[in-house]
Amino acid sequence: METSLVLILILSPFIGFLYNLFAGKKTREASGVIATLAVTVSFVISVYLFQQVYVSKTPIVVHLFDWISLERFTIGLDFLLDQLSLLWLLFVTGIGALIHLYSIGYMHDDEDKDRFFAYLNLFVGFMMMLVMGGNLLVTFIGWEGVGLCSYLLIGFWYKNQDYNDAAKKAFIMNRIGDLGFLIGMFTLAYIFGTLDYAHLKADFSLAPLTSPTVFAGLTLAGVCLFIGATGKSAQLPLYTWLPDAMAGPTPVSALIHAATMVTGGIFLVTRMGFLYNVIPDVQLLIAIVGAATALFAATIGLMQTDIKKVLAYSTVSQLGLMFLALGVGAYSAAVFHVVTHAFFKACLFLGAGSVIHGLGGNQDIRKMGGVKSVMFVTFVTFFIATLAISGIFPFAGFFSKDEILLSTFEHNKLLWAIGSLASIMTAFYMFRALFLTFFGKFRGTEQEKHHMHESPKTMTIPLIVLAILSTLGGLLGIPGYSWISEYLAPVLPGAPAEAHHLGALEYTLMGVALLGAIVGIAIAYFLYISKKNIPSADEEKEGFGKIIYNKFYVDELYNALIVKPVYALSSLFANVFEKVIAYIVDGVGSLTGYISTQARLIQDGSVGTYLVAFVVGLCAILTYLFIL
Amino acid sequence: MAENVLKLIGIDSYIYLTILLFSVGILGVLFRRSMIVLLMSIEIMLNAVNLLLVVFSVYHQDSAGQVFVFFSMAVAAAEVAVGLSILVSIFRNAGSIDFATLRNLKG
Numbered sequence: 001m002e003t004s005l006v007l008i009l010i011l012s013p014f015i016g017f018l019y020n021l022f023a024g025k026k027t028r029e030a031s032g033v034i035a036t037l038a039v040t041v042s043f044v045i046s047v048y049l050f051q052q053v054y055v056s057k058t059p060i061v062v063h064l065f066d067w068i069s070l071e072r073f074t075i076g077l078d079f080l081l082d083q084l085s086l087l088w089l090l091f092v093t094g095i096g097a098l099i100h101l102y103s104i105g106y107m108h109d110d111e112d113k114d115r116f117f118a119y120l121n122l123f124v125g126f127m128m129m130l131v132m133g134g135n136l137l138v139t140f141i142g143w144e145g146v147g148l149c150s151y152l153l154i155g156f157w158y159k160n161q162d163y164n165d166a167a168k169k170a171f172i173m174n175r176i177g178d179l180g181f182l183i184g185m186f187t188l189a190y191i192f193g194t195l196d197y198a199h200l201k202a203d204f205s206l207a208p209l210t211s212p213t214v215f216a217g218l219t220l221a222g223v224c225l226f227i228g229a230t231g232k233s234a235q236l237p238l239y240t241w242l243p244d245a246m247a248g249p250t251p252v253s254a255l256i257h258a259a260t261m262v263t264g265g266i267f268l269v270t271r272m273g274f275l276y277n278v279i280p281d282v283q284l285l286i287a288i289v290g291a292a293t294a295l296f297a298a299t300i301g302l303m304q305t306d307i308k309k310v311l312a313y314s315t316v317s318q319l320g321l322m323f324l325a326l327g328v329g330a331y332s333a334a335v336f337h338v339v340t341h342a343f344f345k346a347c348l349f350l351g352a353g354s355v356i357h358g359l360g361g362n363q364d365i366r367k368m369g370g371v372k373s374v375m376f377v378t379f380v381t382f383f384i385a386t387l388a389i390s391g392i393f394p395f396a397g398f399f400s401k402d403e404i405l406l407s408t409f410e411h412n413k414l415l416w417a418i419g420s421l422a423s424i425m426t427a428f429y430m431f432r433a434l435f436l437t438f439f440g441k442f443r444g445t446e447q448e449k450h451h452m453h454e455s456p457k458t459m460t461i462p463l464i465v466l467a468i469l470s471t472l473g474g475l476l477g478i479p480g481y482s483w484i485s486e487y488l489a490p491v492l493p494g495a496p497a498e499a500h501h502l503g504a505l506e507y508t509l510m511g512v513a514l515l516g517a518i519v520g521i522a523i524a525y526f527l528y529i530s531k532k533n534i535p536s537a538d539e540e541k542e543g544f545g546k547i548i549y550n551k552f553y554v555d556e557l558y559n560a561l562i563v564k565p566v567y568a569l570s571s572l573f574a575n576v577f578e579k580v581i582a583y584i585v586d587g588v589g590s591l592t593g594y595i596s597t598q599a600r601l602i603q604d605g606s607v608g609t610y611l612v613a614f615v616v617g618l619c620a621i622l623t624y625l626f627i628l
Numbered sequence: 629m630a631e632n633v634l635k636l637i638g639i640d641s642y643i644y645l646t647i648l649l650f651s652v653g654i655l656g657v658l659f660r661r662s663m664i665v666l667l668m669s670i671e672i673m674l675n676a677v678n679l680l681l682v683v684f685s686v687y688h689q690d691s692a693g694q695v696f697v698f699f700s701m702a703v704a705a706a707e708v709a710v711g712l713s714i715l716v717s718i719f720r721n722a723g724s725i726d727f728a729t730l731r732n733l734k735g
Binding site for chain 1: 654657658661727728730731732
């Protein structure tokens with residue numbers, strides 16, 4: 001029963017993918033509906049299984065078959081549906097279904113929408129595989145699969161070369177991380193002889209981890225898996241692909257590059273939490289990388305003028321906060337923020353998509369303004385999501401961000417300060433985007449103004465649902481009684497995190513966070529509503545602002561440090577080594593040709609000659625054998 | 629009777645004879661250009677070998693060698709039939725049975 005349910009759960013999106021791939025062209029209008037249905041089926045089953053596991057508190061384990069079977073080393077195609085993966089499944093399929101629905105409206109005029117929905121379904125399937133994997137290898141299949149879908153969807157409008165470049169960049173950056181994932185996986189397989197989560201976890205509680213070689217191996221595995229996570233979750237130094245990934249259609253940015261795929265790294269680190277708990281040095285590294293990314297990306301976000309780029313940098317920054325939480329061992333806080341972030345960031349992206357759709361493709365907030373009067377639903381939902389991401393009470397982001405900052409404060413004051421600063425910046429740049437987009441006067445062309453319209457129902461319904469979730473999502477983890485940490489306690493490492501005792505310190509910290517957010521908003525209000533500032537054109541920027549606007553020139557730096565030398569190396573190989581090798585190979589060929597041309601003359605075609613040669617040869621052989 | 633023949637003449641003389649016959653065959657193959665003569669020379673070589681088989685059969689008092697000869701004569705007859713028919717078709721196509729003129733194999 002459970003096995004077949006799980007099979008339907010995982011296969012449903014894949015069937016949708018196959019349908020849209022092969023039959024989508026014929027039933028064009030239906031492709032979106034079918035894709036949405038496929039994901040909805042998965043969502044319904046996820047809800048059922050979630051309820052089951054929630055009641056029974058025992059994970060569902062499905063072993064399909066032995067995949068790789070060696071002596072004393074077996075990898076099965078296993079699915080593990082415990083509290084952690086079911087939580088992920090719920091929001092992957094739930095938000096996935098909403099975004100599919102939204103895409104029906106958003107992609108209505110696209111001629112390749114069947115292909116779009118096919119990829120989107122494929123993505124959901126692989127994402128489910130990632131979170132349902134019962135061992136690291138199955139997770140890795142999903143991991144690679146979502147990377148592939150990300151590539152396909154970023155480059156969906158493949159006629160634009162920039163988009164193709166962005167897709168390739170995302171794929172290659174992810175490959176770097178994936179190499180880390182692989183090495184980490186190999187190391188664990190070498191040490192423990194298994195990749196199964198359950199076995200690994202059991203081995204951890206049994207094995208004496210004091211031996212320095214084992215400890216070194218674990219540290220290596222931890223660091224390598226974390227490198228994999230930084231690739232997928234766009235952390236320093238591999239984050240540059242995510243802002244470029246905004247080249248894809250906006251629903252893709254919402255689903256893959258904000259709500260689900262980029263949380264894969266957090267999922268992995270949480271899953272392997274029992275590993276990270278024994279290597280505190282690596283935990284510190286994770287916390288530092290997370291905090292640095294949060295601050296760095298928030299800084300870049302301050303100056304961006306493309307609405308999707310603003311959201312992209314805010315995603316990177318929020319992911320950084322989640323890693324900060326993981327680094328200080330607050331796994332449930334990180335997961336909590338993943339969930340609320342999925343709600344409000346998906347809502348923000350879909351809202352931005354709605355605006356872009358209404359304005360006929362314009363993404364530059366300098367050319368927007370005053371949109372609120374026309375697109376009321378979009379405005380309200382976007383506003384709610386912005387409040388949520390800024391951490392305003394009582395919206396979802398307040399609770400989850402607060403949980404992270406609280407846990408960080410207990411561990412490391414400096415990291416807390418960095419995280420708080422990043423949060424204040426977040427509030428500022430999110431409201432900057434909001435004010436510039438929806439308030440003031442419209443700054444685009446007359447034609448765009450005329451074209452401006454509210455989006456169709458298929459697009460506004462997901463927005464409303466997500467806005468409600470962004471408002472209420474905080475109830476999952478109210479300070480003092482955190483449902484989510486209680487729910488996740490069986491699968492998280494170490495002692496179950498105690499609910500924070502609500503003392504004066506905690507209330508002060510909450511107050512500080514809230515005050516910071518309000519200050520950020522106030523500055524944005526002052527600059528963009530009272531003073532009616534508009535970000536200057538690209539060429540007018542100067543000083544530090546220019547550096548930030550150009551993203552600290554990180555892309556240029558990578559270009560100079562890595563891309564250029566690789567090109568130089570490849571041109572060296574192409575122009576020098578390849579030529580030398582080609583000459584040698586060609587030389588062997590022409591020498592053989594020359595020799596055989598000469599040797600050919602012996603074959604004069606006369607049978608007599610052959611006979612003479614034959615007899616002489618035979619005589620020679622006989623002489624040699626019998627006489628000499 | 630058989631022993632007498634060998635005693636009268638001696639086995640080495642037979643061996644020389646077969647070597648001679650065989651060499652005649654080879655020379656015929658090598659230096660004559662007509663294909664009929666070529667076939668005849670091959671027959672001579674074959675019969676030289678047959679003779680040798682018979683001689684050793686008698687010498688060793690073993691009749692197996694003579695049985696072989698019967699087989700090889702039958703095969704030789706078949707071979708000649710095939711060879712001659714090939715010859716006829718070559719003559720029809722090329723208008724000559726001088727194999728020095730058949731140089732289609734030239735590389």
